[in-house]
Amino acid sequence: MNSTEKPLSRCFAELAPPAYAPYCRHLHLGLPEDVSGIAVRASRLAEHRDVLLSALRRHHGGGSDQALLSQWCGRYLNLLLPPALVAARVLRRPLRMALADCTLLLRDGLPQALCLPCEALGDETDAPAERYRSLCVDHLLPFIDMMAASVSLSPRVLWSTVGNSLEYALSTGFASEEARADADYLFGQRSFFDTGLANPLYRVVHYHAFPPAPLSSPLRLRRLCCLRDRLPGERVLCSSCPKLLQLDEGALVEQLLLRKTAFGG
Known part of the structure; x- marks a missing residue:
């Protein structure tokens, strides 16, 4: 590729096995040319808090900021977690997804697609620490801290939603000996990867x-x-x-x- 050419964006569904492609349609490597909606830096989502809450308030007809923000984040996680799991569990490759490097496409205040850097897909590895670290440490940790602080919500509520989704997927749709090993690593360790922090996913489901x-x-x-x-x-x-x-x-x-x-x- 010529150094002046812009890297091509790819929908992550193109890289996933056909059975898993429907779960990956809302993740892109690179920013699509035909952007539909408003592009927002994921690391600055809290600055748009009122827009996000208004979208859920219109949908539900009211509710506290904490309850609305929790449901908005649930929608965001439904967009983020399935393709991240397909990469880690099916392709056995990590996605480099530092929050500061991600762009979220919003439509009417709701998450529509997440865009990672073009070269976000890493090399194949057997180590769960490598396959899940960027998702958990580089993306979810700052995202949850930022969004929870924006409405004075306990981060534990959002980590519970993360853990519920991950544990359910690893024990059902991805069920296998390897998936159980991944679950043991994610939910059975008291330490959070190499951060020195307590693991917010520790025994999050029982x-x-x-x-x-x-x-x-x-x-x-x-x-x-x-x-x-x-x-x-x-x-x-x-x-x-x-x-x-x-x-x-x-x-x-x-x-x-x-x-x-x-x-x-």
Whole structure:
């Protein structure tokens, strides 16, 4: 390539096996020419806090800043984590994704696509520390600290959402001996990679062997609630919400009926 030529952007779905391509459509290596929406430096998202919260407030009809921000970050993580897992687990390659080097495309205040540097995909490696470090340390750590501080939300709430998503994916869609080894590394270490910090993902999900009736056993529970129940009209707790253990039998039965109505089972 001529030194004056601009590197070509590629959708990460082009690099993923066909079965995983649909999970990678919203991640790009390089900034697409036909940018749709507003391009924002990911490291400066907190400066756009009011726009982000307004988008969720319109969708939900109200709610506290903390609950709205938690749900907005959930959407962001749904865009970020699947392709990062495909790279780490399926391709066995890390994605270099320092927050300062990433650009987020917003449409009406909601995350639409994330753009990494063109050469973000690293070399194949068996070491989980290398495959997950940039995602966790270079991207999620500053992102969560920044966004949580913007609305005085505990970072532990957002780390709980991260851990819930990662643990579920590694134990279901990516289930294998290698995936279990990755999960053991991510959730079983007290130290957070090589940072000297306590691991915010340590045992972030647990399985409750003797849950109250009528809940099934073992009951998979995340560490903290994502605060969705604080939004107007949101009555159904997610199936891994720790608040389920605080309900009496009648309230639990009501929850199961509400979930059956909302999700068909």
